[in-house]
Amino acid sequence: MTPPLPRFHRLPPERRTEILAVARQHFAEHGPQHASYNKIIEAAGISKTAAYHYFDGREDLLSAVLDDVLARLLDALGPEPSASDADAFWAGLESGTDALTAHLLGHPDDLALAEVAAAHEGGAAWRGWFTALVDEGQRLGVIRTDLDRELLVGATTAVVGAADLWALSALAAGRQPDRAQVWTLLAGLWGTKAADRAH
Template sequence: MAHARFHKLAPERRQAILDAAADEFAEHGFDGASYNRIIEQAGYSKGVAYYYFEGKEDLYATVLEGTVARLVGLVGEWAPPGDAEAFWRELRRSYFALLDFVIADERSARLLRGLSQARLNPKLQAAWQRFEAPMLGWLQRVLADGRAVGAVRTDVPEDLLLAALMGVGQATDLWLLEQWGRAGAPAMRRGAEQVFSLFEDLATQRPPRKPAGPKKR
């Protein structure tokens, strides 16, 4: 995590560092980003930079946390729904609010796409966990509320459903960003409708299965 002294900087100086880092990471990804370029762009010496962060990994994690905080602030607090219809309506609103944010902010979109590096790069496991933990907690609360109103299926273990949705989410996020890169925002929006439908199909409560009858001879 950023050293405590970083948070004691004047807000405009903190933001200058984070903006320079976000630009560099969005343009080049974690592996291609240059800590020296970030420092130069922010107007600091290398020695001073290590006074605020342990290294490039720490700075990258801090930038991602800021991006996630903006997403959380945009979506707002999750309010427990009154029924299944309200649950899916609110979840849809949250999902497409995030989509609009990504379309309107290309730098954040590139940063989010780069999260696949954090998941797969051994150097960035701490950064990935700092991103994943709040997302897992949020999704667990959402699914619990959905089960309470009969919107979310209860015929599979909760941890299995959570793992399945997280896995689908990671894959479809990358797919949507690729759609956007190839064909623009309209294609991304069409793809998002398909993705949300996929989530809904995977998570929706199923009616009880009828027991199989005796086989005919």
């Protein structure tokens, strides 16, 4: 997928936001593979001629939407982790996870596209946040250093992603998820010092 054409970026920010919001809704409702490009541009009030000045086609529009969703998710999660000590590390992780869960609950289109957005372009941006998390945890002595760093990053990313989906499912069913279970799961992955904090 290629990025939108330069003319799209020259549109006023409000208009770009509006186009992406309409497209995000369609891709979320019908799925990234099935949403109709023609219906999206019609709903966004763009002629076919103008649409091809902004995007090479449907895949470029999808790429722009996924980039936007990922930026919104990372915005909700907060900046890359930086903490003065282990307690601050855990507090930052908890608040970031809570903020992301709240964002997904309040933005069902982002929720519907979150998994695809996180994997977009090989998942580099999403993985970058979790790489920073593991690096910071290792620096503070919270996360073990006896395992391969890439393995820990991949496993951490997968566990947090699964935990977010689990928490949202519980909330949708009217149950409050027990966050301690997530910390226990991460502590088991990260090692003894993390396990001390989880209990």
